[in-house]
Amino acid sequence: MNRRIIEINETLCNGCKLCVTACHEGAIEMVDGKARLISDVYCDGLGDCLPECPTGAIKMIEREAAPYDEALVMQRISEREAREAAPVKEVAPPGSPCGCxxxxxxxxxxxxxxxxxxxxxxxxxxxxxxxxxxxxxxxxxxxxxxxxxxxxxxxxxxxxxxxxxxxxxxxxxxxxxxxxxxxxxxxxxxxxxxxxxxxxxxxxxxxxxxxxxxxxxxxxxxxxxxxxxxxxxxxxxxxxxxxxxxxxxxxxxxxxx
Missing domain, CATH: 3.40.50 (Rossmann fold)
Incomplete structure (x- = not known):
């Protein structure tokens, strides 16, 4: 189907990660220091990320794309929250009984x-x-x-x-x-x-x-x-x-x- 979706110019991207923070659906991730749309199904086409980009690397286009899948987005958010909530075990380095x-x-x-x-x-x-x-x-x-x-x-x-x-x-x-x-x-x-x-x-x-x-x-x-x-x-x-x-x-x- 044809729909509105973001397009990221990696040449203009400076790696500031502001778009990653702005995208509540988690459609954008940093790959090798550049912002990248990881899947069409996560992008709702509303463009919350656009005003956060300081270099104009993101624009809204219309193209053939898989439909936005809210169920997958919610699953992705739940998995991310579970990872973040998991306790992190700090391992003391050798010779340091009290940690770093x-x-x-x-x-x-x-x-x-x-x-x-x-x-x-x-x-x-x-x-x-x-x-x-x-x-x-x-x-x-x-x-x-x-x-x-x-x-x-x-x-x-x-x-x-x-x-x-x-x-x-x-x-x-x-x-x-x-x-x-x-x-x-x-x-x-x-x-x-x-x-x-x-x-x-x-x-x-x-x-x-x-x-x-x-x-x-x-x-x-x-x-x-x-x-x-x-x-x-x-x-x-x-x-x-x-x-x-x-x-x-x-x-x-x-x-x-």
């Missing part, structure tokens, strides 16, 4: 003279700050969004910064202007699973009642994915708090926010 050391949560308390780090093992380390360099303002570990546990105690009632990881390298005073006084979560929407980011952030927002949310992104199209993930997570968690978006140019200038 990089995932051990700890808060970091700072003053002008010293930096004190405390962890669940109650080990304390004092580090003399070198006053010839700008001090770190990082207040917790880990910072990579994939490694942060949604129920880490430092998240409760926090001012949260969600940063595209390139922003800290591009903007010279990032610690002073953005990290200071906040819990920092970093990620790359182009290289990581943006859908997973959205789900993780939804859990974090829902469980921890954040005081405020700040998002920093680069002035490149693929960075829109982290903004989309945060917005969708706030909606899903029904969180209404002070919200700020900041865009940083590739030359390190502050462009917006």
């Amino acid at each position: 050391p990089g995932m051990a949560a700890k808060a970091i308390r700072r003053d002008h003279a010293t930096s004190t780090t405390s962890s669940s093992q109650e080990n304390h380390e004092q580090v003399q700050v070198d006053h010839h360099q700008a001090p770190s303002e990082l207040s917790q570990w880990p910072v990579q969004l994939n490694l942060v546990h949604p129920q880490a105690p430092y998240l409760q009632g926090a001012d949260i910064l969600i940063a595209a990881d390139c922003t800290a390298y591009a903007y010279g005073d990032f610690h002073r202007d953005f990290i200071k006084g906040k819990i920092t979560l970093i990620g790359c929407p182009k290289l990581d699973d943006n859908q997973h980011y959205q789900e993780k952030l939804t859990d974090i927002f829902r469980l921890n009642n954040p005081r405020s949310i700040t998002v920093t992104r680069m002035q490149v199209p693929c960075c829109g994915g982290i903004v989309s993930a945060v917005r969708q997570a706030m909606l899903a968690a029904q969180v209404i708090v002070p919200y700020r978006e900041v865009t940083i140019g590739t030359d390190g200038t502050l462009l917006q926010g």
